[in-house]
Amino acid sequence: DADVTQTPRNRITKTGKRIMLECSQTKGHDRMYWYRQDPGLGLRLIYYSFDVKDINKGEISDGYSVSRQAQAKFSLSLESAIPNQTALYFCATSDDRQGGYTDTQYFGPGTRLTVL
Amino acid sequence: DQQVKQNSPSLSVQEGRISILNCDYTNSMFDYFLWYKKYPAEGPTFLISISSIKDKNEDGRFTVFLNKSAKHLSLHIVPSQPGDSAVYFCAASAKAAGNKLTFGGGTRVLVKP
Numbered sequence: 001d002a003d004v005t006q007t008p009r010n011r012i013t014k015t016g017k018r019i020m021l022e023c024s025q026t027k028g029h030d031r032m033y034w035y036r037q038d039p040g041l042g043l044r045l046i047y048y049s050f051d052v053k054d055i056n057k058g059e060i061s062d063g064y065s066v067s068r069q070a071q072a073k074f075s076l077s078l079e080s081a082i083p084n085q086t087a088l089y090f091c092a093t094s095d096d097r098q099g100g101y102t103d104t105q106y107f108g109p110g111t112r113l114t115v116l
Numbered sequence: 117d118q119q120v121k122q123n124s125p126s127l128s129v130q131e132g133r134i135s136i137l138n139c140d141y142t143n144s145m146f147d148y149f150l151w152y153k154k155y156p157a158e159g160p161t162f163l164i165s166i167s168s169i170k171d172k173n174e175d176g177r178f179t180v181f182l183n184k185s186a187k188h189l190s191l192h193i194v195p196s197q198p199g200d201s202a203v204y205f206c207a208a209s210a211k212a213a214g215n216k217l218t219f220g221g222g223t224r225v226l227v228k229p
Contacts, residue, residue, distance in 0.1 A: 040221045040222075041221055042120070042205055042219035042220050042221045042222055043217075043219040044219070045217070090159050092159075104150070104162045105217060106162070107152075107159030107160045108159050110157075110158070110159055
């Protein structure tokens with residue numbers, strides 16, 4: 001069973017539509033992240049949450065919002081999708097109890113989003 | 117401006133030979149570096165890491181070298197196997213900045229039988 005799951009895996013939508021991508025984890029980790037991957041640019045951080053009451057903007061948060069419904073759930077919303085939000089989106093989790101060094105992040109399988 | 121760069125978008129190597137992947141960074145605050153491997157239709161998976169207090173870390177066929185003065189790290193895979201064909205991402209973080217990861221653009225490795 002996958003520890004980090006994302007739904008949907010693929011989505012095609014139209015400009016202006018509201019879209020929600022969901023992430024669930026069974027790893028018991030406090031920290032969760034949303035990234036987008038674009039060719040040649042690697043993964044860029046959109047939002048992150050270090051616990052249920054904590055939400056932080058990442059490198060490219062404009063046009064996105066998030067909700068941390070529970071320790072295990074972190075959803076990403078595009079309020080009004082636009083074509084340049086077409087990308088591969090990844091959720092990740094990490095455990096903040098790894099001795100002070102960077103937490104290893106564990107990624108979900110990704111959601112491929114196409115905005116027409 | 118990308119703080120972590122992988123200047124080779126692709127690499128082709130013969131099975132059994134060495135694969136060398138390179139990564140350069142500009143932020144001198146980075147103190148921890150990681151390599152992730154990604155297969156198609158899957159999320160990235162952690163491969164190996166190194167802290168800035170070391171210059172080498174080895175795990176089986178994978179070795180990461182860090183040259184802090186040059187702000188450069190490399191991943192060596194010896195010997196390369198067809199199952200190593202994937203996209204490899206270099207990532208860096210700074211404890212002072214909350215340990216968030218900054219990723220390079222990735223290098224696609226093809227290991228030919």
